[in-house]
Amino acid sequence: MKADVLIFAAHPDDAEMSCGGTIASLTSKGKKVVICDLTQGEMGTRGTTQTRKAESESAGNILGISERVQLYLPDTAFDTDRKTQIPVIETIRRFKPEIVICNAITDRHPDHGRASSLESDACFYSGLSKIETSYKDQKQENWRPRLVFHYIQDRMIKPDFVVDISQFWKTKLEAIRAFKTQFFDPNSTEPETYISSAVFWDFLESRGREMGHIIEVSHGEGFTVERPLGVEDLMGLK
Numbered sequence: 269m270k271a272d273v274l275i276f277a278a279h280p281d282d283a284e285m286s287c288g289g290t291i292a293s294l295t296s297k298g299k300k301v302v303i304c305d306l307t308q309g310e311m312g313t314r315g316t317t318q319t320r321k322a323e324s325e326s327a328g329n330i331l332g333i334s335e336r337v338q339l340y341l342p343d344t345a346f347d348t349d350r351k352t353q354i355p356v357i358e359t360i361r362r363f364k365p366e367i368v369i370c371n372a373i374t375d376r377h378p379d380h381g382r383a384s385s386l387e388s389d390a391c392f393y394s395g396l397s398k399i400e401t402s403y404k405d406q407k408q409e410n411w412r413p414r415l416v417f418h419y420i421q422d423r424m425i426k427p428d429f430v431v432d433i434s435q436f437w438k439t440k441l442e443a444i445r446a447f448k449t450q451f452f453d454p455n456s457t458e459p460e461t462y463i464s465s466a467v468f469w470d471f472l473e474s475r476g477r478e479m480g481h482i483i484e485v486s487h488g489e490g491f492t493v494e495r496p497l498g499v500e501d502l503m504g505l506k
């Protein structure tokens with residue numbers, strides 16, 4: 269299957285928290301979106317790999333994605349060397365996306381910035397034919413996505429552009445809530461974590477409104493670019 273957009277996430281729930289509204293907007297227009305989780309999030313305090321897998325599938329169904337894949341890299345311990353790049357390159361060549369969206373270029377969690385570099389480098393190397401990869405024993409053709417963006421996660425980064433997700437905000441929240449073991453639940457008996465508090469849930473609302481405020485809508489999601497975007501019609505910009 270050829271995807272329109274491939275979204276990488278260091279951990280299950282990264283994509284939902286950071287660009288869930290954008291995903292819902294894309295799929296509502298019939299675009300094929302694939303999420304690729306690098307790790308199972310197995311080092312997280314709450315939940316298990318089994319619960320997170322089920323939660324990821326539920327969140328993906330809510331957002332209407334075409335497929336979700338798991339690379340099983342070690343949570344908190346993956347590298348950015350060629351050995352680690354290969355499965356990421358294989359995923360890019362498998363889905364041949366026009367657009368790839370990567371983790372934040374820097375963030376509170378060290379995995380996020382490291383994943384960002386890994387994913388971005390793989391986008392370039394995927395276009396080199398002398399780097400050989402295969403999928404289901406078939407040699408893959410080289411492929412380089414047309415555009416590479418990065419979403420913004422916990423730490424604020426000035427966005428290069430903002431997507432209006434006002435009409436998809438509730439869908440985004442529903443997808444995040446699918447990760448029941450990870451986020452605020454007043455009845456949970458598990459240890460409280462950075463993202464499980466009511467304060468963090470309020471932060472998500474504030475961030476969505478802050479990004480929306482920048483472009484004068486109710487809710488938005490911000491992204492950074494690796495190179496300037498080309499524009500054909502100035503009148504089409506908000």
